[in-house]
Amino acid sequence: MTALALPTPRMEEWRWADMAALKAAADSPRADAAIDPATLFLDIEGPRLLFVDGRFEPAHSKPGPVQVTQQVAITDHPLGSLAEGEGWSLHIGPKHAVTAIQIVHLGTGGESHVPGRLMLDEDAVASVIETYAGSGWANRLTTLCLKRGARLMRSVRLVQSDGFVSLRDEAEVGEAASLVSIFLGAGGMGSRIDGSLLINGKGGFAEMGGALLTSGSQKQEAAVAVRHEDIEGTSRQLWRAVAADKSAASLAARVEVARGAQQTDGEQSLRGLLLQRTATVNLKPELEIFADDVKCAHGATVGELDRQALFYLQSRGIDPARAQALLTRAFVADALARIGEEAVREAFAADADRWLDTAL
Amino acid sequence: MLKITDLRAEIDGKEILKGLSLEVNAGEIHAIMGPNGAGKSTLGYTLGGRPNYEPTGGSVTFDGQDLLELAPHERAAAGLFLGFQYPVEIPGISNLHFLREALNSQRRARDEAPLSGGEFLKLARAQADALGMDVEMLKRPVNVGFSGGEKKRNEMVQMGIIGPKLAILDETDSGLDIDALKAVGEGINRIMRAPDKAVLLITHYQRLLDYVQPDFVHVLADGRIVRSGGPELAHELEREGYGILAA
Numbered sequence: 291m292t293a294l295a296l297p298t299p300r301m302e303e304w305r306w307a308d309m310a311a312l313k314a315a316a317d318s319p320r321a322d323a324a325i326d327p328a329t330l331f332l333d334i335e336g337p338r339l340l341f342v343d344g345r346f347e348p349a350h351s352k353p354g355p356v357q358v359t360q361q362v363a364i365t366d367h368p369l370g371s372l373a374e375g376e377g378w379s380l381h382i383g384p385k386h387a388v389t390a391i392q393i394v395h396l397g398t399g400g401e402s403h404v405p406g407r408l409m410l411d412e413d414a415v416a417s418v419i420e421t422y423a424g425s426g427w428a429n430r431l432t433t434l435c436l437k438r439g440a441r442l443m444r445s446v447r448l449v450q451s452d453g454f455v456s457l458r459d460e461a462e463v464g465e466a467a468s469l470v471s472i473f474l475g476a477g478g479m480g481s482r483i484d485g486s487l488l489i490n491g492k493g494g495f496a497e498m499g500g501a502l503l504t505s506g507s508q509k510q511e512a513a514v515a516v517r518h519e520d521i522e523g524t525s526r527q528l529w530r531a532v533a534a535d536k537s538a539a540s541l542a543a544r545v546e547v548a549r550g551a552q553q554t555d556g557e558q559s560l561r562g563l564l565l566q567r568t569a570t571v572n573l574k575p576e577l578e579i580f581a582d583d584v585k586c587a588h589g590a591t592v593g594e595l596d597r598q599a600l601f602y603l604q605s606r607g608i609d610p611a612r613a614q615a616l617l618t619r620a621f622v623a624d625a626l627a628r629i630g631e632e633a634v635r636e637a638f639a640a641d642a643d644r645w646l647d648t649a650l
Numbered sequence: 651m652l653k654i655t656d657l658r659a660e661i662d663g664k665e666i667l668k669g670l671s672l673e674v675n676a677g678e679i680h681a682i683m684g685p686n687g688a689g690k691s692t693l694g695y696t697l698g699g700r701p702n703y704e705p706t707g708g709s710v711t712f713d714g715q716d717l718l719e720l721a722p723h724e725r726a727a728a729g730l731f732l733g734f735q736y737p738v739e740i741p742g743i744s745n746l747h748f749l750r751e752a753l754n755s756q757r758r759a760r761d762e763a764p765l766s767g768g769e770f771l772k773l774a775r776a777q778a779d780a781l782g783m784d785v786e787m788l789k790r791p792v793n794v795g796f797s798g799g800e801k802k803r804n805e806m807v808q809m810g811i812i813g814p815k816l817a818i819l820d821e822t823d824s825g826l827d828i829d830a831l832k833a834v835g836e837g838i839n840r841i842m843r844a845p846d847k848a849v850l851l852i853t854h855y856q857r858l859l860d861y862v863q864p865d866f867v868h869v870l871a872d873g874r875i876v877r878s879g880g881p882e883l884a885h886e887l888e889r890e891g892y893g894i895l896a897a
Contacts, residue, residue, distance in 0.1 A: 598738045599740050601698075601700050601722060602734065602737070602740070603748070603752070604699075604721070604722035605723075605726060605734075606723075606726055606748070606812065607727050607753070607755045607759065607812070608751055608755045609721075612755065616743055616748070616751065617740070617743075619742070619743075620741060620791075623743075624741070624742060
C-alpha cells in the first residue's frame with residue numbers, strides 16, 4: 291500500500307478510526323468483480339459514471355456534462371491528500387441544473403483514490419447519488435463549492451461487503467446557498483466519513499448527516515466540522531448510529547461560529563442505538579462559539595430500544611424480531627428523511643432494511 | 651371465552667394479583683372497577699403478556715388455550731386486544747404502516763391472506779371515519795404529538811381495524827373530554843358489542859359506563875375480585891365511593 295504515515299489513534303481526531311481495517315483493505319488482493327455494475331445504478335435518468343478500483347469505466351458510463359480529469363489534491367487532510375489523479379469534475383453555470391448524477395465506485399480489492407470536484411455557480415442546482423460497493427479501500431476527496439443561491443443535494447451510500455471506505459468532503463457554501471449531504475453506512479466495510487463545511491456567505495445552509503449501521507466487529511465513524519463565518523447561516527448535523535454485536539459506531543460533530551457570525555442557527559443531533567450491550571457507540575458533540583447572538587442546539591444520547599414500544603408493537607401481533615426491525619428502522623428514519631428525491635430515499639431505506647434483515 | 655382461575659402475579663417480586671378468578675363469555679361486557687393500587691392495570695398487562703408482569707400461580711384460558719403460555723404477539727393473533735392506558739408514542743413509524751404490519755402479522759399467523767395496500771387503506775379509512783379521527787392522522791407517526799384523547803381514539807381505531815374477539819381496555823376513559831368519551835364509548839359498542847365478542851373494561855370511574863352498558867360489574871381490591879354484580883353496582887360505587895368495600 292501507499293507508503294505514508296497514516297493517522298494513529300493517538301491523534302485526538304482519529305481516536306476511533308479503524309486504521310487496521312483500512313490497511314488490511316489496502317493490502318487485499320484484487321479479484322474479478324463479483325457484482326454487475328449495472329445493478330448498482332438506481333433507475334433514475336441522469337449522468338452515470340462508473341469507477342472500478344478507482345479507474346473510470348466508459349463502457350458502463352454516460353457522463354453527460356461530467357468530465358473525467360486529472361486532479362491534484364489541495365488539502366492537508368491526511369487521507370484526502372492521497373486522492374489525486376483521475377477523478378470527476380463538473381462546473382455548472384449560473385441558473386443551470388444537472389440532477390441525478392450517479393457515481394458508482396466498485397472495488398475488487400487493494401486501494402483506490404479518486405478526487406471529485408463540483409462547482410455550482412450562482413443559483414445553479416445539482417443532485418448527486420454516490421454508491422460504494424465491492425471491497426478494498428476506497429479513498430475519496432470531494433471538493434464542493436456553492437456560489438450564491440446554489441443548491442446541492444448529495445446522497446451517499448456505503449454498501450461495500452467488506453474493506454474500508456474513507457471519504458473526505460471539503461465544501462464552501464456561499465450566500466443563501468444550500469448544501470445537503472446525507473450518508474448511509476449499511477455494508478460490512480469499515481468507514482471514516484470526514485467533512486469540513488465552511489459557510490462563508492450570508493444566510494448559507496449546510497447540512498451533513500446520515501446513519502451508520504454496524505454489526506459483527508465492524509467500525510464506522512463520521513467526523514464532521516461546520517464553520518460559520520458569515521451571518522444568518524444555518525447548519526444541521528443529524529446523525530444516527532446503530533451498533534449490533536461487538537461493533538462500534540462513532541460520531542464526532544463540531545460547530546464553529548466565528549466572531550461576527552451573528553444569527554447563526556446551528557443544530558446537532560447525535561443519537562446512538564445499541565442492539566446488544568456488547569456493542570459500542572461513541573458520540574462527541576462539540577461547539578465553539580465566538581459570537582454572542584447565536585442559536586446552537588445540540589443533543590447526544592445513546593440508548594437501547596424502548597421496551598414499552600417493543601411491547602406495544604408485540605401486543606398488536608407483531609413478532610419480536612419484526613418489532614425490533616421496525617423500531618430500528620424508525621430510529622434512523624429521520625436521518626434518511628432528509629434525502630430530497632423520493633426514489634433515492636426509497637433505495638436508501640431498502641439498503642437499511644436489507645441491513646436489518648441480516649443484523650437482527 | 652376467557653377463564654381466569656385463582657390468578658396470582660407479581661412485579662419485581664411483589665405480589666399484586668392474589669388469587670383472582672373471573673369468567674367472561676362471548677357476547678358479554680364486564681367492567682372491572684376498583685381503587686388505585688388494587689391491581690387493575692396489572693390484570694390487563696398480565697393478560698397481555700407484558701415483560702416483568704410475572705404470573706406465579708393459577709391459570710388463564712382463552713378459547714380453551716393456555717393464554718399464559720403464549721407470547722404477546724401470539725395472544726394478539728389468537729384474538730386478544732389490549733387497549734393501553736398510556737398508548738406509546740413511536741416516532742418514525744406511521745400509524746398506517748404500523749397497523750398494516752400488525753393486521754397482516756396476525757392474519758399470517760392465522761393462515762389468512764394478508765390485505766393488499768388498497769384493501770387495508772379502505773378498512774383504515776372506514777374505521778377512522780367511524781371514530782371521528784382525521785384520516786390524515788393515520789399518516790402521522792404512531793401517537794406522536796397526539797393529545798390524550800386522540801391517543802385513546804387511536805386505540806379504538808386500531809381495535810376496529812384489528813377486529814379482536816376479546817378486548818381488554820385499560821382506563822380507556824382516562825384523559826378524555828366529554829366528546830371523546832362519547833366517541834370512544836360508541837366505538838366500543840360498535841366494534842365489540844356482538845354475540846361472538848367480549849370486553850373487559852378496566853376503569854376507575856363510572857362515567858364510561860354511561861356509554862358502554864356493562865352486563866357485569868366487578869370490584870377489584872387488593873388483588874382479588876371482592877364483589878360482583880350488575881350495572882347497578884357501578885352506580886352504587888360512584889355514589890358511595892370505594893370506602894364501602896371496607897365496611
